[in-house]
Amino acid sequence: MSDHVHIVLDETAMVAAGQGNAITSRLIHRANTExxxxxxxxxxxxxxxDRTRPGTAEHLAALPGIIVLELDLPGALAVARGDAWAAAHTRHSAEPTAERPDGAFxxxxxxxxxxxxxVRVLDVSP
Incomplete structure (x- = not known):
């Protein structure tokens, strides 16, 4: 098991971060400092x-602790099989990889x- 902590934000967590959610703020801080x-x-x-809360994407992408995951071919294939693009790309991003052998929350x-x-879920709801 890895000592690293890997967390994928879904779109609801991203919107919550833009609304001042304390848990997402702590996650962003830790990713930036640890x-x-x-x-x-x-x-x-x-x-x-960003469709839900305009400006969210630009704001999050500018933060130094956030790693933006592009839609590569395996991700595109996962999205093509899913019902909703955001959920499918998020779920695919949480799967184990060479960089994240235990997957991500x-x-x-x-x-x-x-x-x-x-998937393993980290509830950031207030």
Whole structure:
């Protein structure tokens, strides 16, 4: 098991961050100040968050602790099989990779939406 902490923000967590959510603020701070914390923003979720709360994508992408995950071919294939682009890209981004052998947690303000999915959830709802 890795000593690193990997967390993928879904679009609800991104919107919550833009609204001053204390938990997401702490996650962003830790990702910026601690070498073993990684916080990811899948591009499809960034787009959906920005549709919900304009300016969110630009703000999050500018933060030094956020790693923006582009939609590569494996991600595009996952999105093509999913119902919603943001959720599919987020779920794909949380799967184990060479960089994240244990996968990642999904930070969300709507934890119920991940029920039935094989993911680990970090509830950031107030």
């Amino acid at each position: 070498a073993d914390w990684y916080l990811y923003a899948p591009t499809c979720a960034l787009v959906e968050a 999904i930070a969300t303000a709507a934890p119920g939406r991940w029920t039935g999915h094989p």
